[in-house]
Amino acid sequence: MSALQDTTALREQIIATCHSMVQSGLVDGTAGNISVRVTDGLLLTPSALPYEQMTPDHICKLALTEAPAPNASPKPTTEWAFHQAVMQARPDVTAVVHAHPPYATAIAIQRRKIEAVHYMVAVFGGTDVPLVDYALFGSPKLAQGVADAVKDRDGCLMANHGALTTGNSLDQALWRMQELENLARMETYARIGGEPVLLSDADIAEVLASFADYKPQ
């Protein structure tokens, strides 16, 4: 594709995904952000703009390895650094979704990862959804922690902050965010009755092998 790639449809899909995250309770206000890989960088949601005011022109373009210009307008999300770091660490990833969904964030506040409480944990590529150490939002340290966490997983929790998922499409990254919140909610309910019983590594390996034949998404 040429540098003249028409990104209008992608920009509209990013805005539609923002609305969808609000409707499904994954995001309150503007506390979610999205990136999608394009031929010469990534498209990013803007900083602090209410989703209902967002038009395709507000979606920001960022190179894969350069910081945004200080006077960039529109200004990209304050979390541009971890979006960029994930895209650099995972060339196979096309879309990244970040949000502060209540159940997943509550577990991140307890500074726990999500363990193998349900077989659907395998949609994140292994036996758990890892937890990234706390670091200031927008910081290079947070970007590095997130990039490390998703090297072999398609999602992570961020201590006292929220969650992030990846996908080979925006739909898949959004679906994983919903699944992550579902897992966190089920885990929370299960703990009401005591300590959850976890699946073994062998159980999850079997699920992963089955997903190779049948992918839920």
Ligand SMILES: [Zn+2]
């Ligand atoms: Zn955040």
